[in-house]
């Protein structure tokens with residue numbers, strides 16, 4: 343992969359990282375002990391019954407969203423680490439190079455299309 347392409351992907355990863363952190367901060371706070379972990383805050387709409395029910399509903403949505411965003415954040419960080427270690431773009435299963443088009447579309451992919459579809463079949 344060309345160094346320019348890597349730089350382009352790195353910029354995109356940093357953008358996604360910031361975006362994801364911003365999205366998390368809306369409803370979750372960063373754990374002080376672990377920089378990669380966020381905790382959803384319990385929403386407070388009021389003390390009425392329907393408000394309480396809304397809060398619980400929103401809270402479980404928050405937790406689900408939190409998990410997805412945290413996973414993205416972990417994937418993005420590990421991709422950035424791989425760029426630093428010059429191991430970026432290698433499939434974690436078959437250790438072959440991941441198609442550049444795939445990486446440009448989804449820069450935090452850690453497996454090639456072949457391995458990924460194999461996994462989804464199983």
Ligand SMILES: [Zn+2]
Pocket residue numbers: 433434435436437438453454455456457458
């Ligand atoms: Zn593979």
